[in-house]
Amino acid sequence: MSSIWSRKDAHVHLAEMNYQAHANNGFDDVRLVHQSLTTVDIADVNLNTKIGTFDLEVPFFINAMTGGSPKTKIINQNLSRIAKECHLAMAVGSVSIALKHDDSEIRDSFTIVRKENPDGFIFSNIGAHHSLENAKRAVDLLQADALQVHLNIPQEIVMPEGDRAFSSWLHNIETLVQHLDVPVIVKEVGFGMSQETIQQLLDIGVTMIDVAGRGGTNFIQIENERREQEEFSYLYDWGQTTAESLLEAQPFLSQADFIASGGIRNPLDIIKAYSLGAKAVGLSGEILHQCLTQGNDATIATLLNWQEHLKKLMSLTGTKTIQELTKTKKVFSLELENWKKQRN
Numbered sequence: 001m002s003s004i005w006s007r008k009d010a011h012v013h014l015a016e017m018n019y020q021a022h023a024n025n026g027f028d029d030v031r032l033v034h035q036s037l038t039t040v041d042i043a044d045v046n047l048n049t050k051i052g053t054f055d056l057e058v059p060f061f062i063n064a065m066t067g068g069s070p071k072t073k074i075i076n077q078n079l080s081r082i083a084k085e086c087h088l089a090m091a092v093g094s095v096s097i098a099l100k101h102d103d104s105e106i107r108d109s110f111t112i113v114r115k116e117n118p119d120g121f122i123f124s125n126i127g128a129h130h131s132l133e134n135a136k137r138a139v140d141l142l143q144a145d146a147l148q149v150h151l152n153i154p155q156e157i158v159m160p161e162g163d164r165a166f167s168s169w170l171h172n173i174e175t176l177v178q179h180l181d182v183p184v185i186v187k188e189v190g191f192g193m194s195q196e197t198i199q200q201l202l203d204i205g206v207t208m209i210d211v212a213g214r215g216g217t218n219f220i221q222i223e224n225e226r227r228e229q230e231e232f233s234y235l236y237d238w239g240q241t242t243a244e245s246l247l248e249a250q251p252f253l254s255q256a257d258f259i260a261s262g263g264i265r266n267p268l269d270i271i272k273a274y275s276l277g278a279k280a281v282g283l284s285g286e287i288l289h290q291c292l293t294q295g296n297d298a299t300i301a302t303l304l305n306w307q308e309h310l311k312k313l314m315s316l317t318g319t320k321t322i323q324e325l326t327k328t329k330k331v332f333s334l335e336l337e338n339w340k341k342q343r344n
């Protein structure tokens with residue numbers, strides 16, 4: 001069993017080894033224009049956001065990471081305690097391993113999240129090749145409020161043991177969207193999304209999309225470093241940053257709810273993501289890093305403090321509600337403007 005666990009442990013280890021506080025998520029290419037007067041007092045700011053039918057008290061959440069081994073059970077336990085204390089929604093890592101192996105230790109590494117946080121918003125997570133039956137099992141395992149279906153082709157192709165056939169994924173997702181009792185969130189894993197992908201997802205009825213852009217955790221790098229021969233380092237810059245992905249999403253903002261994730265490091269990134277039309281913001285690597293290096297109490301203190309920072313930044317930008325952030329005046333760098341121009 002330990003060889004099955006080891007991939008899950010290696011992902012956490014390598015994500016943390018490669019953690020960079022200042023990677024390029026594209027948000028440095030977005031500047032919010034400072035206004036010297038505001039009509040909004042900090043006390044009047046409302047941080048609520050709505051994604052699909054979910055009312056989120058806090059506009060950021062813990063995105064999919066882990067589970068599947070004794071070590072990652074402890075991490076999931078810590079993350080779920082943080083989620084509960086800070087009123088954050090939380091996704092677990094792919095539960096495929098628990099569907100494949102009838103093993104109570106593996107199952108517990110995921111179900112601990114529901115046990116710790118019985119009333120929290122919890123999202124389950126599987127790959128796009130899974131059957132409807134597996135998708136239902138993934139939801140049941142956690143009594144999940146939604147199912148995240150991840151798109152991770154770059155990761156699979158770099159992984160020696162990864163999948164090699166992807167052409168059935170779109171049709172498969174359509175089946176899940178049509179027949180599952182909970183909402184489906186389709187997400188990338190840090191390579192961002194394009195207009196073309198978003199259009200394909202809308203065409204099959206997906207209404208919640210997490211663009212999960214480049215600029216934070218890099219699964220080409222993680223899988224490359226797990227290989228005996230590191231052949232894929234030339235691909236480390238593959239994909240759209242989170243800011244570029246949100247630009248790609250612009251034509252579709254009224255047709256789906258977009259989640260921004262990938263490289264989110266601080267409250268300003270969160271505000272910028274909302275200013276570009278996101279309806280929720282997810283963090284993985286940053287919260288993992290805080291949790292592993294500072295422990296639960298310090299992470300909880302930081303994330304509660306971030307909520308106060310968000311209120312201050314919203315007062316600064318003259319926005320009472322998260323939804324109004326799209327009206328914030330922005331200036332793009334030449335590089336981002338160039339992306340926008342060429343991709344319009």
Ligand SMILES: Cc1cc2nc3c(=O)[nH]c(=O)nc-3n(C[C@H](O)[C@H](O)[C@H](O)COP(=O)(O)O)c2cc1C
Binds near residue numbers: 063148150288
């Ligand atoms: C250790 C680790 C494991 C992950 N495992 C999964 C997974 O099983 N399923 C998934 O959809 N995303 C997974 N992700 C990807 C994240 O959900 C997210 O899309 C990506 O890390 C980019 O966000 P970040 O830069 O904030 O980390 C994982 C991320 C980390 C750090």
